[in-house]
Amino acid sequence: MGVFPRRNAILTSELFTPLAEYLSENLHRPVKLVTTKDFPSFWEGVQSKRYDIVHYNQYHYVESTDNYQVIACNEEQGHETISGALYVRTDSGITSISQLKGRKIIFGGGRDAMMSYIVPRYLLLQEGLTEQDYTPVFASNPLNAVLAVYFKQVDAGGAGDIVMNLPKIKKIAHNDTLTYLKQSVPIKHLPWAVRRDMALPLKLKIQLLMANLKDSDKGKAILDAARVTNFRIARDSDYNSARTIIKEVMTNNNQQ
Amino acid sequence: MPKSRTRLGAKFVILVATILSITLGSSAAWLYRQQQNLLEEQLKERARALNNFVSLISSEAILSYDFVALENYMQDITEKRDIVFSLVLDPDGQPLTTYIDNSSQEVIALGNGKPFDSVLKLMAQARQSSNVIMQSFPIIQHDKRLGTFIVGISRTRLNKQITEHFTRLFLMYSAIIGFLSIAIYLIFRYNVLNPVRELIDGSNRIAGGDYDKPAKIVSNDELGLLTETFNNMMSDVRSDRDMLNFQANYDSLTGLPNRMQALERLENEIARAKREHRKFAIVFIDLNNFKLINDTMGHNAGDSLLVELSQRFTSTLRESDTIARLGGDEFLLILPTSKKAEEVKDAANRLNETLLEPLRIEDREVFIQCSMGIAIFPTDGNSSKALMANADNAMYQAKLSKDENVRFFAPEMNQEILARLTLEHDLHLAIQRDEFELYYQPIVDAQSLKPHGAEALLRWFHPEKGLIPPDQFIPVAEATGRIIPIGTWVLNAVANTFNDLLAQGLDPGYITVNVSRMQLNEDFESIMHELLTRTGISPDAIRLEVTESALMENYGDVPKILHRLNSQGFKLVLDDFGTGFSSLSYLKHFPFKVLKIDKSFIDDLPDDEEDASLVRGIIAMGRSLGIDVVAEGVEHEKQLRFLKGALVDSIQGYLLSKPIPLDDYIRFLEKNKE
Numbered sequence: 001m002g003v004f005p006r007r008n009a010i011l012t013s014e015l016f017t018p019l020a021e022y023l024s025e026n027l028h029r030p031v032k033l034v035t036t037k038d039f040p041s042f043w044e045g046v047q048s049k050r051y052d053i054v055h056y057n058q059y060h061y062v063e064s065t066d067n068y069q070v071i072a073c074n075e076e077q078g079h080e081t082i083s084g085a086l087y088v089r090t091d092s093g094i095t096s097i098s099q100l101k102g103r104k105i106i107f108g109g110g111r112d113a114m115m116s117y118i119v120p121r122y123l124l125l126q127e128g129l130t131e132q133d134y135t136p137v138f139a140s141n142p143l144n145a146v147l148a149v150y151f152k153q154v155d156a157g158g159a160g161d162i163v164m165n166l167p168k169i170k171k172i173a174h175n176d177t178l179t180y181l182k183q184s185v186p187i188k189h190l191p192w193a194v195r196r197d198m199a200l201p202l203k204l205k206i207q208l209l210m211a212n213l214k215d216s217d218k219g220k221a222i223l224d225a226a227r228v229t230n231f232r233i234a235r236d237s238d239y240n241s242a243r244t245i246i247k248e249v250m251t252n253n254n255q256q
Numbered sequence: 257m258p259k260s261r262t263r264l265g266a267k268f269v270i271l272v273a274t275i276l277s278i279t280l281g282s283s284a285a286w287l288y289r290q291q292q293n294l295l296e297e298q299l300k301e302r303a304r305a306l307n308n309f310v311s312l313i314s315s316e317a318i319l320s321y322d323f324v325a326l327e328n329y330m331q332d333i334t335e336k337r338d339i340v341f342s343l344v345l346d347p348d349g350q351p352l353t354t355y356i357d358n359s360s361q362e363v364i365a366l367g368n369g370k371p372f373d374s375v376l377k378l379m380a381q382a383r384q385s386s387n388v389i390m391q392s393f394p395i396i397q398h399d400k401r402l403g404t405f406i407v408g409i410s411r412t413r414l415n416k417q418i419t420e421h422f423t424r425l426f427l428m429y430s431a432i433i434g435f436l437s438i439a440i441y442l443i444f445r446y447n448v449l450n451p452v453r454e455l456i457d458g459s460n461r462i463a464g465g466d467y468d469k470p471a472k473i474v475s476n477d478e479l480g481l482l483t484e485t486f487n488n489m490m491s492d493v494r495s496d497r498d499m500l501n502f503q504a505n506y507d508s509l510t511g512l513p514n515r516m517q518a519l520e521r522l523e524n525e526i527a528r529a530k531r532e533h534r535k536f537a538i539v540f541i542d543l544n545n546f547k548l549i550n551d552t553m554g555h556n557a558g559d560s561l562l563v564e565l566s567q568r569f570t571s572t573l574r575e576s577d578t579i580a581r582l583g584g585d586e587f588l589l590i591l592p593t594s595k596k597a598e599e600v601k602d603a604a605n606r607l608n609e610t611l612l613e614p615l616r617i618e619d620r621e622v623f624i625q626c627s628m629g630i631a632i633f634p635t636d637g638n639s640s641k642a643l644m645a646n647a648d649n650a651m652y653q654a655k656l657s658k659d660e661n662v663r664f665f666a667p668e669m670n671q672e673i674l675a676r677l678t679l680e681h682d683l684h685l686a687i688q689r690d691e692f693e694l695y696y697q698p699i700v701d702a703q704s705l706k707p708h709g710a711e712a713l714l715r716w717f718h719p720e721k722g723l724i725p726p727d728q729f730i731p732v733a734e735a736t737g738r739i740i741p742i743g744t745w746v747l748n749a750v751a752n753t754f755n756d757l758l759a760q761g762l763d764p765g766y767i768t769v770n771v772s773r774m775q776l777n778e779d780f781e782s783i784m785h786e787l788l789t790r791t792g793i794s795p796d797a798i799r800l801e802v803t804e805s806a807l808m809e810n811y812g813d814v815p816k817i818l819h820r821l822n823s824q825g826f827k828l829v830l831d832d833f834g835t836g837f838s839s840l841s842y843l844k845h846f847p848f849k850v851l852k853i854d855k856s857f858i859d860d861l862p863d864d865e866e867d868a869s870l871v872r873g874i875i876a877m878g879r880s881l882g883i884d885v886v887a888e889g890v891e892h893e894k895q896l897r898f899l900k901g902a903l904v905d906s907i908q909g910y911l912l913s914k915p916i917p918l919d920d921y922i923r924f925l926e927k928n929k930e
Binding site: 138151173 | 320351354
């Protein structure tokens, strides 16, 4: 089971080892959690179909649909969808995306970060702003991107819309100092996919096992450990909106 | 009320404690400051260390927009001990962290209980607080300033630490001061106060008259030396006191108690006698003619005489008796246990007996006699003044008496003394008042009965009392020294009279003048020389008559004086010959040309065979020695016949003529001239 390095390896291991053990137990086969130190290592594993089960973001899924099929997605804080957003300070005077022309915009992840880069880029493209129209900078994670906006280090920041409400952000930044400049349409949350060439019964079993976790205390504990409220069943079509966004952004990137 | 005095020990302890307090207090203050600076520097060093750490880790975070990491860093730092707050600012001064520990005591204190909502507000408040050390450090990466790390460090713990430290130090120093003060006080007390107290006690003892107990030397240093010096001084003072006491109470010449001591003992004896209801006696002793001895033999001889006399007197006394020298030639004898007159008389006689043997003074034998007056307590006085006065009166009467040199006081003596004093006073003025007159008693040749001279006899006609006999006033004159001016007056009067007689064609031959022993001093030669010079009379006009009894009392330089007078041409007459103890030795030692047989040998002539033999012998001796002999006091024819038969040279007496005034003498001369 491979999990993308959204978090560090130790944390990733803590979050998903219970799930892996659960699957191992119920699949009667060892399910080994594989963590990687960086994304390239992880992506190499995806591309080489090293993982039977993989958890990554929407962009990763869309790029790997040839080899992997989504079976479930995260439900985080009771939501199975997530929106991307552009953040500004309430006192910045920026009320439209067009005002970001010539400004510095920070993205809460790399160019493969769905909510922190791709979706916010899409929101900017929708208003006609390409990367030539602003100065893009990248934070290591969405929280820092939002904090960068709070600390006035950038004019706007891109990250998931839930980031502003995270306890960490609330602790550091006053709520009333940050606001959404633009939010995207909801997009299915982070997917769980299996190799397409996995036997269907196994796929289904894995899917069910994950989807039924909420029905038991042990399962809830596994969900808590994974910092999700549930694993919801997901289909490929659930990611069509993501595909559209990804395509436009990547096309624009390629053009530049 | 005596002024309150702070004891030396207390003063010293206060001084030592003050010095120690100032010294240790200053030291503590300096240490406090040093400690404060040191601890503060340590806090700043911690800040620098934190900055080093922050500089290392924050650069990456700032560059990578890792504000979560920065916040975590600031939280970690702020939660460290003594850190009030920490934050990172961007180059524009915008905070990149927001962490505040509102639960911190220091933050609560800064906010007066209200939580801070902004780290910048907290920093602003901390900047105004003296309890927070603010340190800021730039965060620089590759010479580019990325931001500023600011940390606020609380002095609270530091102050508390210092306060605790210095509370302990204060207690310790207080204990040291207390201990040292006590120790120094004890040492000071032992080494200084004790010796000083010894000196104070010694001084108090001296003040109380106790010179016998020296101060104890308790240290072997300057104080010990001071004590030793003090003891030496005390010893000297005691010696001086004893000497002064001796000088104050004892006669320095004879070692006998002096007047003051004598009076004190007399007072004590009177007090005792009053309590015990008993009698006691005092004897006032006066040496006869002591002044003459002083004048003729010198004061050294006089002193030697007094010393030997004192020893003789002392040897006769009992232990309970007191012999004191009152001064000059006066002594006082106190006889506490002599109650009866006989006992007192015995004691006086014993003193007299000591005078029978001559005193050896400057290789000469000197005889001296004394006069004693006795007064009995309480009969003759119940106070020292009364006893002394009455004993003195008795002594005076004894002096005047020819028969007895020891007299008991009798109440009538006071009257006699008063009369005596009056006489002395009047005698003092007699010459001025021209109350003296010379009478002349002719001296005639024994065979022809023709006058060839006269004796001048002094008469005093007192304006109130009339004629005062010579035997009354001459002793007074001699006792008071008035005899000298009186004698000089007589000589001048005789010389003037002689010249007057010559001028009248009358030749008295010679005039004999009685010369007192007291007149025979070196001045007398000058007086006689001046007399001759002034009056121009011949020396053989005046014959100088000296009594044998006067010569008895230590002749001293008298022989030389008489020889010199003789060599001047004056004839010397020895009066009252035969009445003294060494009549013949006088004739040997003195150049007498005439001697007068005393009346006492003439009175019973010719019936008394012994007197007759003596007179013949005297006349024969005189003739053999070439000395004229005059018989005095011839009052009867049978006396005259005898004396003529004995071939005496001259006669004088009432049979021929009593002493007559000048006018009568002139008529006598005129009659005999015919």
